[in-house]
Amino acid sequence: MSETILKATNVSKIYGKHKVLDKVSIEIKRGMIYGLIGENGAGKSTFMRTIMGLITIDEGNIELLGETSMKGLQQARRKMGQSIETPALYPELTARQNLRVQAANGGVSERNIEELLHLMNLSHTNDKKAKNFSLGMRQRLAIASTLITNPEFLILDEPTNGLDPSGIVEMREIIQRLVTERGMTVLLSSHLLDELSQIATHYGILHDGKIINELSKEELARETRQFIELETNDAQKAVVILDQLGIKDYEVINGTEINIYEKLDDVAAINRALVAGDVDVSRIGTSRQKLEDYFLQVTGGIPHA
Amino acid sequence: MLNLLAAERIKLFRSKKLYIVLGILFFLPIMQAVSFHFEVLNGKEPVQIIETVINGATAILMIKKNGLTILLVLSAFISFLIGEEFHNGTIRNALSLGRSRTHYYLSKLAVAASVSIVSVIGLTLIGMISYSIAFGFGGIAEITNYTSYAIKTFGTLTLLLLSSVSIYVMISFLTKNSSFSLIWSFLYTIATGFLPSLFQQTEHFKHMTNWFSQTFLFYWDFAQPATVAQYPEMILVSLITIVLSSAVGILLFSRSDVK
Numbered sequence: 001m002s003e004t005i006l007k008a009t010n011v012s013k014i015y016g017k018h019k020v021l022d023k024v025s026i027e028i029k030r031g032m033i034y035g036l037i038g039e040n041g042a043g044k045s046t047f048m049r050t051i052m053g054l055i056t057i058d059e060g061n062i063e064l065l066g067e068t069s070m071k072g073l074q075q076a077r078r079k080m081g082q083s084i085e086t087p088a089l090y091p092e093l094t095a096r097q098n099l100r101v102q103a104a105n106g107g108v109s110e111r112n113i114e115e116l117l118h119l120m121n122l123s124h125t126n127d128k129k130a131k132n133f134s135l136g137m138r139q140r141l142a143i144a145s146t147l148i149t150n151p152e153f154l155i156l157d158e159p160t161n162g163l164d165p166s167g168i169v170e171m172r173e174i175i176q177r178l179v180t181e182r183g184m185t186v187l188l189s190s191h192l193l194d195e196l197s198q199i200a201t202h203y204g205i206l207h208d209g210k211i212i213n214e215l216s217k218e219e220l221a222r223e224t225r226q227f228i229e230l231e232t233n234d235a236q237k238a239v240v241i242l243d244q245l246g247i248k249d250y251e252v253i254n255g256t257e258i259n260i261y262e263k264l265d266d267v268a269a270i271n272r273a274l275v276a277g278d279v280d281v282s283r284i285g286t287s288r289q290k291l292e293d294y295f296l297q298v299t300g301g302i303p304h305a
Numbered sequence: 306m307l308n309l310l311a312a313e314r315i316k317l318f319r320s321k322k323l324y325i326v327l328g329i330l331f332f333l334p335i336m337q338a339v340s341f342h343f344e345v346l347n348g349k350e351p352v353q354i355i356e357t358v359i360n361g362a363t364a365i366l367m368i369k370k371n372g373l374t375i376l377l378v379l380s381a382f383i384s385f386l387i388g389e390e391f392h393n394g395t396i397r398n399a400l401s402l403g404r405s406r407t408h409y410y411l412s413k414l415a416v417a418a419s420v421s422i423v424s425v426i427g428l429t430l431i432g433m434i435s436y437s438i439a440f441g442f443g444g445i446a447e448i449t450n451y452t453s454y455a456i457k458t459f460g461t462l463t464l465l466l467l468s469s470v471s472i473y474v475m476i477s478f479l480t481k482n483s484s485f486s487l488i489w490s491f492l493y494t495i496a497t498g499f500l501p502s503l504f505q506q507t508e509h510f511k512h513m514t515n516w517f518s519q520t521f522l523f524y525w526d527f528a529q530p531a532t533v534a535q536y537p538e539m540i541l542v543s544l545i546t547i548v549l550s551s552a553v554g555i556l557l558f559s560r561s562d563v564k
Contacts, residue, residue, distance in 0.1 A: 049563070052397070052400075053401065053403070054397055054562065054564075073403070074405070075403060077402060078403045082397065082401045086394055088393060088394035089395065090316060090393065090395055092321065093316070093319055097315065100315050101315050101316055101395075101398075102312075102398055104308055104311040104312035104314075105308060105404065106308070106402050145398065149402065
């Protein structure tokens, strides 16, 4: 987990007077599934395009697999795969022919085509043209197409967009398998944090072209997990009682508020113990911040509940 | 570059548009020969300067005879060949693999040029066969060495055509959209067909007439020895057009964003 796959430093992109990306800096290390989250128009696709060299950047630096020069970046991109926005396929070609085209583009052998079709559950499509595929099949074929060059780093822009629930689960499993079985590093985007949280190991929250928060899966879990919210007039005294109850996982927010992350079913017992210990309890109860609420809170969508 | 050409080959041989283009351009001379045969049978006088092609020998001028049709058919083919890559997003597949934009541009130009050359070779050969069957091979007045004339004429006409193909490729990469490319290519073809005659009417722009390769294609009589003497000028104008349009196209495409 130490080798840096992507390091973007202060990347900015300006269209006219609008700064679509504003000093975006992220670092993705090998083995990560980095989830880029942001509402529509936040700059996710633009950022991904800058990494792939499809659009030029106005400021900043991009380092890919240790390469920073123009030529080095081009070489590094040969070890990458992308599916940005809609699945980019030739509608008049079959799944096999689409993969043959991409194999030729990448200058690689066609011998992995059957394996990839099998992996993506597309072996049965035979002579069916891509234009007649369902959206889920097109998404799978687009990912198969990115895998033909056996990339180390995969960029997937909203890969579950438009899929039905079973398609979403299937896509999630495919990405997970690529990471565990092929050791790939993945950067994927979504506007749904809840969806990303099921798969990503690290998160970057992009808002109005700026990265406003970066956190690990553990940090996100901590930020959004269920806890007992305790409000008292004397937090110090309450802490002593909690220690006596054997509660170790808690967090003193300020002089009057404590969040307790264990014994979530023992709210009544904790309340009794505090009262018995002469601690005035103004409020006690379980609370959970939903992922989407957390996202809205950090992006300023709604005030903290 | 070779990898990109290999990918283009796979796409091209499965493209309906290729077969439509070849179908139109291969069928056209047969239709024209049959139609002209009946016109002559009904008393029409075959005059080379009016008809351009009147027998198997003059059928070497099939490109000249069908200049506008060929240009319009090829401009439509090129607009779709390149525009659909942008529309489908498939251009990202090649470029995101670190392929050079110059190579990508040149591979498309090579495909467009190859299809154009195959089309006009087929058109000319089928034209020569069809007109020879209908009117005999015959000859061309004042041309003594036909083989040399045929090679030079066909080469020059093809080069004039390729200069327009190069412009269409540039337009397609700049517009990044099949429909817009189709419209602009059509406007270019029509404009360069009419502008030279307008230039001829003015003193200031008269000298510019011969800087449009289509002027030669549309207005010159290639069966005249005087025109043959102007082939080097035509070749020069064509090569300059190809080099300039490709340079501008590559430069602007390399600097543009691919969405």
